Structures are given as structure tokens and as C-alpha cells.
Amino acid sequence: MATINDVAEKAKVSVVTVSRLLNHPEVVNAKSAEKIHKAMEELHFQPSQIARSLAKRRTNTLGVVMPDVKNPFFNKWFRCLEEYATIHQFSMLLCNTDDDPEKEMRYIKLMQAHRVDGIVIVPYAKKSIEYLIKSGQKFVLVDRIFKDLEVDFVTTDHFRGGYEATRYLISLGHRRIAVLRGEGYIFPDAERYSGFQKAMQETGIQIDENMIMNCGLDEGKAYQQTKELMNREERPTAVFSFNGLMSLGFIQAVQEIGLSIPQDVSLLGFDEIQGYGIFRPKVTHVIQPIKSLGEFAFDMIAERIKKADSVRQQIFLKPLLIVGDSCIQI
Amino acid sequence: MATINDVAEKAKVSVVTVSRLLNHPEVVNAKSAEKIHKAMEELHFQPSQIARSLAKRRTNTLGVVMPDVKNPFFNKWFRCLEEYATIHQFSMLLCNTDDDPEKEMRYIKLMQAHRVDGIVIVPYAKKSIEYLIKSGQKFVLVDRIFKDLEVDFVTTDHFRGGYEATRYLISLGHRRIAVLRGEGYIFPDAERYSGFQKAMQETGIQIDENMIMNCGLDEGKAYQQTKELMNREERPTAVFSFNGLMSLGFIQAVQEIGLSIPQDVSLLGFDEIQGYGIFRPKVTHVIQPIKSLGEFAFDMIAERIKKADSVRQQIFLKPLLIVGDSCIQI
DNA sequence: TATAAAATGTTAAGCGTTTATCATAATTAG
DNA sequence: CTAATTATGATAAACGCTTAACATTTTATA
Secondary structure (H helix, E strand, O other): OOOOEEEEEEEOHHHHHHHHHHHHHOOOOOHHHHHHHHHHHHHHOEEEEOOOOOOHOOOEEEEEEEOOOOHHHHHHHHHHHHHHHHEEEOEEEEOOOOOOOHHHHHHHHHHHHHOOEEEEEEEOOHHHHHHHHHOOEEEEEEEOOOOOOOOOEEEEEEEHHHHHHHHHHHHHHOOOOOEEOOOOOHHHHHHHHHHHHHHHHHHHOOOOOHHHEOOOHHHHHHHHHHHHHHOOOOOOEEEOOOOOHHHHHHHHHHHHHHOOOOOOEEEEEEOOOOHHHHOOOOOEEEEEEEEEEEHHHHHHHHHHHOOOOOOOOOOEEOOOOOOOHHHHHH | OOOOOHHHHHHHHOHHHHHHHOOOOOHOHHHHHHHHHHHHHHOOOHHHHHHHHHHOOOOOOOEEEEOOOOOOHHHHHHHHHHHHHHHHOOEEEEOOOOOOOHHHHHHHHHHHOOOOEEEEOOOOOHHHHHHHOOOOOOOOEOOOEEEEEEEEEEEEEEHHHHHHHHHHHHHOOOEEEEEOOOOOHHHHHHHHHHHEEEEHHHOOOOOOOEEEOOOOOOHHHHHHHHHHHOOOOOOOOEEEEEEEHHHHHHHHHHHHOOOOOOOOEEEEEEEOOHHHOHHHHHHHEEOOOOHHHHHHHHHHHHHHHOOOOOOOOOOEOOOOEEEOOOOOOO
């Protein structure tokens, strides 16, 4: 591949002028610029980001470390981040940890070896974050945070999401509310649950611990738990499901049992279901401002890259309750 | 961040020895190796991939250019590729084209600027591939190919998938078979349809063009088309849906109309449905060897990187028909 | 202990850029 | 036409590593 020298030669200017055009186009005059551009075209020249990175100590690339792009929430978020970052001339190195602490650590170090300018991470282990801090790495946390760590982050206000959803169910007259939740020690899940608790307490409703179902992460577990739950003598009148996949498992199980939503049980879900647009009844659900989660994440890391000592930012974004037809007044 | 010089100094060896350890560990003896490793640890040293890349003219990174990670098929594939590539010490720069030719072109050039060792691409525009060829870029095509282009590729044998699925439906006695297809000019879709045609012709069944429904890409269109299709006087006895999202749209529409699968209509889908594991009836579907698509893609590009003149590889992988309960004999 | 082999060091160039400094040339203004 | 501006050039060092060639030291072997 052609180098800057080849371009200079072909355009009959010095390499310095070419470099100037690349980095400070305003200081080279129109004629030269044109000659150089022409030479670049002809040679299919693309300045080596590698060499530039080395010289400028800036790679213009971001490391994105997340649990799993297969997860619909994360892949939507990633796309938003990518789109926004691309506009700002950043590329992304992507890796998936599967919530495995060792992978997470390994990948973080890999990103550092690549000298990414910053890391955007949806973390799993606190230890990883402590390492990031102590190694002086610039980074921002997304979605999952650690309350006692003084770092930049942007996340949905999961507590509020859980709270408002629950209040909504209560306002419809529901008292026996079941919860399909995931890994309780992960921030979003824990917060949503706290929100749920608060709403229940505030309104003086006793939480029935037997109706708090732990469903891991996938729809299979939620499906099984639902079968068990809905075949009890005393069924819940409403179910609050903590993510889209669980909602799916719930719906399927309920259908098989021969019950219907919302006549027999109301459903309120967190996040969307893949292909949800056509589901009937439309499920009432809490959505997260995914686009903003991507854009804030970028803005924050960009800011931090610009000045290491810029003020710390901790942003909680408001979730939104989308009312469908899956919850009824009782 | 510490450099190789700092390490050398701390370990009281020359930089060359450190470099040797990094690149040809077999030539440095155990004691020195240990000293150096210790120094690296203490300094949190990570060799700069940037500097290494520049010196070695090798980045050990792959550019992955694909339509959209949000697509369940692609994100599964990407994960397989990532996992396998990581084992072989490759990192991945990822970008999504949304099947926009201009984005595709821009991203390809971006990858080149980053001097990726190779590009793995699920292409959209033929023009992009022609550019790749003429610029001497090393690359492999995945899933979507151009038959008249002499390049490395790995893809599912979509023709065979379409053919075998159709033969299966025919073997169950179906004659009025409808197809929910997507963008016909994209290779997989076109091939699946050709396979369908061949099977129909071979068995002397007339294709009813009115039952070939174009559904774009999303479940919404498939949903609408299904509603139209299934409300006709003469309904198909079976439907062959070309992807998971469409199957979803179909299922929902059929349910709403009040028909059931497979009693009123059989369904055979290509690819899986998100959360399909719990769907009842289990839908009969053709699956692609996603893992192999990832691993072959990597092996091929790795081979090509090793020797530019290695023999061209064009691989068609066998799809697999998974029989569920969504198709019945009539 | 002499000799061969293995490990390390020294030096230097190179990868493709950027950037600073200073000098010179071209253009514009007065 | 001269002085002030503006644009370019020449030169060189730097970014952090690799690699080759050769010299020297250390270790193992006979």
C-alpha cells in the first residue's frame, strides 16, 4: 500500500506538506491540496492508522467490552454507540465476556495492548473495574454500575423503572404480583427489584416471597417457573417480568396452560421482546433509552479522553413505561 | 504506559532480549525469562500492538463487515467467529453496513486504513467486492457470494436447504405451498427460492405465483402478508418461511386469524426463532452450520494471510433439516 | 580445561507517520 | 517595489517496537 512518501513524490510536494494536509488542512493552499488529493486518489492511498496512532499516541478507537452481542438489548445499544462513534471518527474493537470474569480481564488487557483511547464497558466483575482504575485507563461504565466506585457511568434508572412499573400494576388494583427476575446480584436486576419492593412497601402490600421467581437469564427457566407458578392454587393476578426473553417464556407457558393475557393474568415486562411489534395483546413494558445510553457513553468517554481531569459524570436515564394491552384493572 | 525499555532496564537485560522473549521465547533461557516476566508484571507492561504492528507489518486484527449484528443469525455467527479468532490471537474490528453500499465501501476503506490483516465480509454490493479484489486486499466472503467472482468464500448451501425443505413438504403430501421470502436479489434468498423451484418442478407441481409472498426483511411485513394469504378462499396447506423473523410474523398472524399450526397449515422455516426452544408446536426448520461458518471463515482468511497465493477455497456447507411438530401429512 | 554451543549484548536501521524548527520561496498588501 | 504574509521545504527526532548482523559472555560437553 502506498505511503505518504509516494503521495508526496507523485504530487511533487514534500511529505511534510502531505502530512499537513492530513492534519491541518487549513494551512495548505487550495492548489497544493488538489494536487495531493489527486495523487492520493490515484494511489488509493489510505494513511496508516497504525503509524498515525504511534506518532500521535492516539488510536481513535474505542474498546467495547460487553457481556454478549447476542442479547437484543446489548446489540441494539451497540449499534447506537457505533453509529454515533463513527460520526466522530472512532472505530470500535468489540469483545464479549459472557459474564466470565477471566474473559473480561483478558479482554480489558487486550484492549490496552491495542492502546484504545478509551474503554466502554458493561461490566461483570468489580475487580475488573478496580483494575481499570488502578491502571489509569480511561473508561466509562454502562448499564451496570458499582455504587461505591467513583467513576464515570451512564445507566438507566432501573430502580425507578421497577418502581413505576409496580406502582402502575398496583394502581390497577393488583395485589398478588409475581416477579420473574434474573441474576439478583447484577445491578439492573437488583435495582429493579428494589424499586418493586419500595412500591409494595409504600402501598402497604405484603410481598409474597414465593412469587419471586429466579429465572437466570434465558427464556427456558422463565417458561418452567411460569408453569409452576401459574398452576398453583393461589395464582398471581399480575406478573412483572424483568426482561424480554422472560416475557417470552412467560407468554408461551401461559398459553400452553390455557390461560390468557390479560384476562387471567396481567403481564408487565422490562425491555422489548424480539418481534414484539406484532404480538397481541401488545405487552405493556418498560423501555430503556437505548440510543441515549449509546450517545452518552460516547460523549462521556470522548470528554474523558480530551481531558483526563474533566469532572466525573454519573448519569441515570429515565426509563419509560409503554402501556399496551397486557395489563387490566381488577 | 511502560515500554519495552523500562522493562529491560528493570530486569537488567537489553531490550533485544525482551523483544526476543516476546517474539521467540524459545531462544531465551528460563532465568532471564523469569526476570523479565517479573519486571513486566510489576510495570503492568503490555507490549504496544500499535508499535508491533508497525514494525511487523501485521496487526493481528481482522475487519468484520456485516449487515447488522442485531440480526440473530449474524450475531450468532459473529460470536462463533470471535471465539475462534480469539484463540488464534486475533482481534476484531466490527462494523455494520445495514446493507447500504456507501457505508459498506466506507467501512472497507476504514478497515484498510487500520491495516487489518484481512477482511471477513457478509457483503451487499458486488462493487465492494470488486474494489477489494482490485486493491489487493485479503478477504473472504461469508454467506452471500457472487457466483462469477473468483474469490474465497464460505456459505451455506442455500439451494440445497430450499430444495430439501420443499421436498420434505411435498413428501408429506403438500401441493399448495406458499413461500414467505425476503429480498430476492440477495444470494441466500435467491438460492433458497431456486431450490424450492427445482423441487416443485421435479415433482411436477405447478408453483402458484400468488403464493410467493415478498416480505422484505422484518416480521411486520410477513405478518401482513400472512393475514392476506390465509384469508383467501384457497389457502396454502403449507408455508415455507425464509427466515426466523418471518416465521414469527406468520405464527402471530395465523394465531390471530384463529387457525392453528399444523392442523390448518404446516409451517417450515429457515433459521431459528429467537427463544424458539419453548415454542409449541416445535417448528420444523432448516438450520445453518453457524459455528462452521465462523470457523471456516477464520481458517480461510488466516490461510490467505499466511500465503497470498494459497489455493482458492469455495465452500458450501450443508444445511440441516430439524423436524419438529409444525408440519403434518395431508 | 579446552571447545563447542547457547544466551545475551551492542548497534543500527526500519516500520509510516507527526511535529517542531528553521530556512526559503511565493503571494499579497501597502 | 518593498515589506509583510503565507505557504512550502529541508532536516531531524520521535512514537515503541522488531530484526539482522556481529561481538561477547556464559554455560554445557567432552
